[in-house]
Amino acid sequence: xxxxxxxxxxxxxxxxxxxxxxxxxxxxxxxxxxxxxxxxxxxxxxxxxxxxxxxxxxxxxxxxxxxxxxxxxxxxxxxxxxxxxxxxxxxxxxxxxxxxxxxxxxxxxxxxxxxxxxxxxxxxxxxxxxxxxxxxxxxxxxxxxxxxxxxxxxxxxxxxxxxxxxxxxxxxxxxxxxxxxxxxxxxxxxxxxxxxxxxxxxxxxxxxxxxxxxxxxxxxxxxxxxxxxxxxxxxxxxxxxxxxxxxxxxxxxxxxxxxxxxxxxxxxxxxxxxxxxxxxxxxxxxxxxxxx
Numbered sequence: 001x002x003x004x005x006x007x008x009x010x011x012x013x014x015x016x017x018x019x020x021x022x023x024x025x026x027x028x029x030x031x032x033x034x035x036x037x038x039x040x041x042x043x044x045x046x047x048x049x050x051x052x053x054x055x056x057x058x059x060x061x062x063x064x065x066x067x068x069x070x071x072x073x074x075x076x077x078x079x080x081x082x083x084x085x086x087x088x089x090x091x092x093x094x095x096x097x098x099x100x101x102x103x104x105x106x107x108x109x110x111x112x113x114x115x116x117x118x119x120x121x122x123x124x125x126x127x128x129x130x131x132x133x134x135x136x137x138x139x140x141x142x143x144x145x146x147x148x149x150x151x152x153x154x155x156x157x158x159x160x161x162x163x164x165x166x167x168x169x170x171x172x173x174x175x176x177x178x179x180x181x182x183x184x185x186x187x188x189x190x191x192x193x194x195x196x197x198x199x200x201x202x203x204x205x206x207x208x209x210x211x212x213x214x215x216x217x218x219x220x221x222x223x224x225x226x227x228x229x230x231x232x233x234x235x236x237x238x239x240x241x242x243x244x245x246x247x248x249x250x251x252x253x254x255x256x257x258x259x260x261x262x263x264x265x266x267x268x269x270x271x272x273x274x275x276x277x278x279x280x281x282x283x284x285x286x287x288x289x290x291x292x
Contacts, residue, residue, distance in 0.1 A: 001037070001051060001052070001053045001054070001273060001276060001277075002053070002054040002055075002056065002141075002144070002270050002272040002273035002276055003030060003033065003053065003054070003055055003056050003059065003124075004030065004056035004058070004162065004165070004270070004272075005030065005056055005058040005059075005165070006029065006030055007027050007028070007029065007030055007162070007270070008027065008028050008029070008030045008033035008036065008037070009025070009026070009027050009269070009270035009272075009273035010024070010025070010026045010027075010028075010036075010037060010040055010273065011024060011025045011026075011269065011270075011273050011274055011277055012024035012025075012044065012046050012049065012277070013259070013274070013277045013278065013281065015281065019259070019260060020258070020259040020260070020278060020281070021259065021260045021261070021262065022259060022260070022261040022262065022263060022266065022269070022274065023262050023263070024040075024044055024046070024263060025261075025263045025264070025269055025273075026040050027270070028040075033127070034123065034126070034127040034130070037127050037128070037130075037131050038127070038130050038131045040131075041131040041132060041133060042131075046133075047131065047132030047133065048132055048133070048134060049133055049134065050133075050134050050136050050280040050281060051128050051133035051134060051135050051136060051280055052136055052137045052138075052139065052144075052276035052277055052278075052279045052280030052281075052283075053124050053128070053135070053137070053138045053139070053276055054139055054140070054141055054144040054272040054273065054275060054276040055116060055120070055124075055138065055139070055140055055141070056141060056272075057140075057141055057166070057168065057182055059116055059117070059120055060114050060115060060116040060140055061086075061114070061115050062112055062113065062114045062115075062140065062142065062180075063086060063112070063113045063115065064101075064110040064111070064112060064113075065079065065082050065083075065098075065110060065111055065112075065113050066082075066108075066109065066110055066111075067109045067110060067111040075098070075111075076098070079096070079098060079111070079113060080096075082113075083096045083113060083115060086113075086115060087115060090117075092117045092118070092119060093117070093118040093119070094115050094116065094117055094118060095115075095116060095117075095118040095121055096113050096114060096115045096116070097113075097114050098111050098112060098113045098114070099111070099112050099114075099143065099177075100112070101177075101178065102173070102174075102176045102177075102178055103178055103220040103221070103222060104220070105219045105220065106219075106221070114140050121138060124138055136280045136283050137276070137279055137280055137283055139276065139279060141168060141272050142168075142170060142177050142180040143177060143279075144272045144275030144276045144279055145158060145160065145168070145170050145172065145177070145180075145271070145272065145275055146170075146172055146175055146176065146177050146275070147274075147275040147276075147278040147279045147282065148255075148257050148271050148274055148275045148278065149172050149175070149229070150258060151174060151175040152173075152174070153173065153174055154173070154223075154226065154227065155171055155172070155173040155178065155216065155222060155223060155224075155225045155226075156171070156172055156173070156225070156227050156228070156229055157169065157170070157171050157209065157212070157213070157225050157227070157228045157229070158170045158171075158172065158228075158229050158230070158255060159209075159228060159229070159230040159231070159232065160230075160231050160232075160255070160271055160272075161186075161189065161190075161231070161232045161233060161234075162233050162270065163190055163233040163234065164187055164188070165187060166182045166183060166184055166186070166187060167182070167183040167186050167189070167205075167232070168180070168182060168183075169181050169182070169183055169208075169209070169212055171212065171213075171216050171225060173222070178216060178220060178222065179212060179215065179216050179220065181212060183205070183208050185204070186201075186204075186205060189201070189205075189232065189234060189240065190232065190233065190234025190235065190236060190237070191234075192236065193236070194236060194239045197236065197239060197240065197243055198243070202240070202243045202244065202247060203247070205244070206244060206247045206248055209228070209244070209248065210248065213225050225250070226250060226251060227250065227251045227252075227253070228241075228244060228245075228248075228250055228251070228252045228253070229252075229253055229254070229255040230244070230252065230253075230254060230255055231254065231255040231267060231271060233268070237254070238254075241253070241254065254267070255267075255271070257271070257274060259274065259278075
């Protein structure tokens with residue numbers, strides 16, 4: 001399940017001979033997602049299924065915080081102090097989680113802290129319990145994106161955009177998130193004609209892509225990105241990809257997931273929703289493997 005600012009997406013994934021298969025998919029307005037989730041689960045008789053949730057970027061902030069020099073089992077407590085300072089201007093009660101970066105800028109030792117309203121987390125827990133689902137993980141978009149990309153030693157940049165929303169950029173290598181950012185100012189990218197795209201819009205976009213690559217290569221000291229995968233919800237998405245390839249002279253391809261679908265074209269689905277479902281499955285599989 002994924003929760004963006006306007007749309008909640010639900011999907012059910014089955015596995016046959018290790019191949020993920022999207023058996024069900026549904027979207028509803030976010031304003032009524034809790035009720036719709038219960039109805040959807042009951043209608044399709046999938047109660048007790050494992051459930052992973054991806055929170056949309058509108059609902060949280062990610063900060064890089066200097067990592068306290070404490071044992072791992074004391075890290076969360078140590079981070080609570082800087083988190084309290086970061087959330088001091090918010091009237092809501094906030095909660096947080098953290099994840100490490102696989103590469104650091106020279107001389108720094110930071111940890112990524114994601115900060116979200118506690119009421120949002122409570123709503124997710126309550127809704128999934130009401131639906132009879134087994135909630136295994138709540139994550140942020142940046143991390144669920146890692147679940148939908150094949151693990152490879154070559155770094156790959158991904159560009160994901162739902163219609164009217166910001167472009168979500170990530171650089172992923174070996175299944176791990178190295179860099180991410182939201183690209184503002186391109187929410188109407190899908191409304192431009194091919195000729196209009198050539199009148200400065202694509203130049204502005206590729207400048208932002210190049211800056212992200214420069215940071216990844218220069219500051220994080222990583223090998224150059226040579227491939228971009230994109231899923232942009234627009235009728236002109238093919239032209240957008242081609243113009244990025246022409247300007248940047250890189251391999252630019254539509255983002256195709258290594259999953260099958262019984263319910264229509266995957267390209268029109270929310271990739272974070274699929275990633276959250278895969279994350280839930282993979283966490284359960286890893287836990288079972290560890291227990292064995």
